[in-house]
Amino acid sequence: MPAAAPTSDLANVADAATTPSAVEVRGLVKRYGEVEALRGIDLTVNTGERFALLGPNGAGKTTLFSILATLRTPTAGSARVLGRDVVTERDAVRRELGIVFQEPAIEQRLSGRDNLLLMGLLYGLPTAAARRRADEILTQLGLAESAGRPAKNLSGGQRRKLELARALVTDPKILFLDEATLGLDVDARRGFWSHVRGLAATGRTVFFTTHYMEEAEVADRIALIDAGRIVALDTPRALKARLGGGVIRLKTDDDAQARTWLTGRGFATDADAAELMLVHADPAAVLPELLRHLPVKVLRAEVHEPSLDDVFLKLTGRGFGSEHASAPPGGGRGGPNGRGRP
Amino acid sequence: MMLRGIYAVVVLDMKRFWLDRARLIAGLAQPLLYLFVLGAGIGSSMGGSMGGGSYKPFIFPGVLGLSQLFTATFAAITIVFDRQIGFFKAVLVSPVPRPAIALGKIAAGALQAYLQGLVVLPFAWLAGVPLGLGPTLALLGAMALASVTFSAMGVAVAARFTSTTVFPIVSNAVLLPMFFLSGALYPLMTAPRWMQLAAHLDPVAYAVDLMRGALLGRFFFNPWLSLGALTAIIALLTWLAVRIFNRGEDDSSLGATNFNWRR
Numbered sequence: 098m099p100a101a102a103p104t105s106d107l108a109n110v111a112d113a114a115t116t117p118s119a120v121e122v123r124g125l126v127k128r129y130g131e132v133e134a135l136r137g138i139d140l141t142v143n144t145g146e147r148f149a150l151l152g153p154n155g156a157g158k159t160t161l162f163s164i165l166a167t168l169r170t171p172t173a174g175s176a177r178v179l180g181r182d183v184v185t186e187r188d189a190v191r192r193e194l195g196i197v198f199q200e201p202a203i204e205q206r207l208s209g210r211d212n213l214l215l216m217g218l219l220y221g222l223p224t225a226a227a228r229r230r231a232d233e234i235l236t237q238l239g240l241a242e243s244a245g246r247p248a249k250n251l252s253g254g255q256r257r258k259l260e261l262a263r264a265l266v267t268d269p270k271i272l273f274l275d276e277a278t279l280g281l282d283v284d285a286r287r288g289f290w291s292h293v294r295g296l297a298a299t300g301r302t303v304f305f306t307t308h309y310m311e312e313a314e315v316a317d318r319i320a321l322i323d324a325g326r327i328v329a330l331d332t333p334r335a336l337k338a339r340l341g342g343g344v345i346r347l348k349t350d351d352d353a354q355a356r357t358w359l360t361g362r363g364f365a366t367d368a369d370a371a372e373l374m375l376v377h378a379d380p381a382a383v384l385p386e387l388l389r390h391l392p393v394k395v396l397r398a399e400v401h402e403p404s405l406d407d408v409f410l411k412l413t414g415r416g417f418g419s420e421h422a423s424a425p426p427g428g429g430r431g432g433p434n435g436r437g438r439p
Numbered sequence: 440m441m442l443r444g445i446y447a448v449v450v451l452d453m454k455r456f457w458l459d460r461a462r463l464i465a466g467l468a469q470p471l472l473y474l475f476v477l478g479a480g481i482g483s484s485m486g487g488s489m490g491g492g493s494y495k496p497f498i499f500p501g502v503l504g505l506s507q508l509f510t511a512t513f514a515a516i517t518i519v520f521d522r523q524i525g526f527f528k529a530v531l532v533s534p535v536p537r538p539a540i541a542l543g544k545i546a547a548g549a550l551q552a553y554l555q556g557l558v559v560l561p562f563a564w565l566a567g568v569p570l571g572l573g574p575t576l577a578l579l580g581a582m583a584l585a586s587v588t589f590s591a592m593g594v595a596v597a598a599r600f601t602s603t604t605v606f607p608i609v610s611n612a613v614l615l616p617m618f619f620l621s622g623a624l625y626p627l628m629t630a631p632r633w634m635q636l637a638a639h640l641d642p643v644a645y646a647v648d649l650m651r652g653a654l655l656g657r658f659f660f661n662p663w664l665s666l667g668a669l670t671a672i673i674a675l676l677t678w679l680a681v682r683i684f685n686r687g688e689d690d691s692s693l694g695a696t697n698f699n700w701r702r
């Protein structure tokens with residue numbers, strides 16, 4: 098149980114002991130021919146939790162979600178959604194889950210209302226009930242005005258909301274969101290997440306992937322995934338606490354020399370990082386010292402609280418914004434705080 | 440869940456078809472070209488060699504079959520498009536049984552082919568075919584059977600494709616020979632022996648012959664044979680299509696190959 102989860106009152110704890118976890122993944126492996134997209138994932142998402150899967154492109158997030166949503170079969174290992182096996186109890190799993198895919202999954206030429214109506218029909222609602230449910234959800238998400246237009250004529254934000262509406266038509270107990278806000282501007286993203294927060298508040302499990310750091314911060318717990326493995330799993334606060342203290346970032350005219358010097362003085366730097374980053378218990382106090390003694394010219398110095406990006410960088414030797422994309426993979430993995438599995 | 444699933448898939452496809460309803464008119468071009476250009480050109484050169492009737496009424500059922508064949512195939516192509524993007528993924532994670540998706544696709548394609556046939560039908564009058572009540576009713580029945588056959592053909596093949604560029608090429612390479620060998624444009628009775636034999640293996644031949652027989656009373660195959668053959672073909676292809684949809688659990692579109700015989 099996450100200590101920081103606000104909803105974990107006594108009743109919920111007792112409940113969690115008897116009801117199955119929302120998602121339970123054990124030793125999950127998925128290979129596409131040569132490519133090993135998942136290399137042994139272990140993961141438990143509790144009911145009612147907001148759980149984030151955070152990782153760079155190609156880490157295996159979509160693959161994991163496709164397996165959980167019964168669209169792909171695992172190569173090895175097992176996965177359960179609400180206690181049902183995703184391979185042997187496929188139909189039961191399908192009835193329970195709602196998913197927003199990374200790519201659009203609405204019929205662009207049909208109206209939002211028609212899309213939702215069809216969704217209701219697919220889940221076995223009679224036409225009148227499906228129509229009522231569509232209107233209900235459209236109003237709830239503030240899409241009622243634009244629901245008559247072909248989906249392709251909606252704005253990006255409205256379209257993603259329509260995807261959310263599609264996933265919600267059947268009132269699923271668990272909601273999967275795969276990079277649901279990809280490509281949206283900050284405002285539209287905020288609007289989207291405020292709806293999701295509302296859903297989570299009603300006790301629904303929300304399991305989402307993202308590579309926007311600030312989106313992951315709202316989660317009760319976060320799993321950091323890299324190259325098909327979970328490298329850490331904890332509450333956002335605990336993850337950041339792992340770094341201890343704060344982070345200093347330096348830009349010098351000779352990073353290599355600076356690194357050697359720092360390492361010689363016993364400062365932990367990151368060997369593979371594209372920039373010079375060091376973690377220290379009291380960065381503000383040590384920085385003036387460093388600036389005085391470093392044998393290279395310091396062009397820029399930054400001190401800040403550790404972010405999730407720093408945690409990821411520390412654990413994998415790589416960040417995952419585009420500016421880090423060209424950094425060499427591998428190495429540095431499983432550093433001092435590495436073995437992240439609970 | 441099965442029937443509701445089929446219904447949902449049919450509603451989806453018919454809603455999309457309705458957006459493209461202009462295609463019903465555009466779809467007239469090809470059959471009318473055959474009927475009035477080919478019909479007039481060849482008809483006049485053959486004179487009275489058609490054994491009684493003139494050429495245009497003779498090819499009318501063939502042309503009707505052609506329009507249904509191409510409409511059904513076009514409907515099946517949406518399966519390939521759907522796989523690549525769009526709503527279909529949402530269909531695949533819904534609890535609709537896989538066979539219902541296959542059956543719904545076949546039903547929707549057949550419905551579209553039938554509608555296209557109904558749009559071509561009034562031109563019978565211009566082709567000089569008498570539309571008596573009895574023959575017309577028989578024809579409407581035969582058209583239904585033809586529509587389902589063509590749609591099942593399209594779906595059973597399209598379900599194996601994941602590339603939108605390959606499927607139309609392959610389907611044209613298969614459809615045109617099937618159409619030309621079917622006796623839609625010439626009497627099988629007087630065709631060379633090998634063509635008659637080939638026609639026995641061609642579903643389009645049975646469908647066209649049945650429609651022609653219904654309308655003009657001239658059959659090449661025994662109508663019972665045609666009925667039996669078409670029913671058997673529909674059953675076989677439907678079974679094949681259901682099997683493909685049933686199997687493809689690893690079937691979201693990502694990275695799949697163009698075509699997979701083993702599916």
Ligand SMILES: Nc1ncnc2c1ncn2[C@@H]1O[C@H](COP(=O)(O)OP(=O)(O)O)[C@@H](O)[C@H]1O
Nearest residue numbers: 129132134153154155156157158159160693694
């Ligand atoms: N259908 C596929 N065939 C082959 N490789 C794939 C397929 N889908 C994904 N991959 C590979 O698997 C890895 C994980 O991909 P994915 O799950 O999409 O990651 P993410 O969603 O985290 O970006 C990547 O290396 C990707 O190239």
Ligand SMILES: [Mg+2]
Nearest residue numbers: 158159199276
């Ligand atoms: Mg992805």
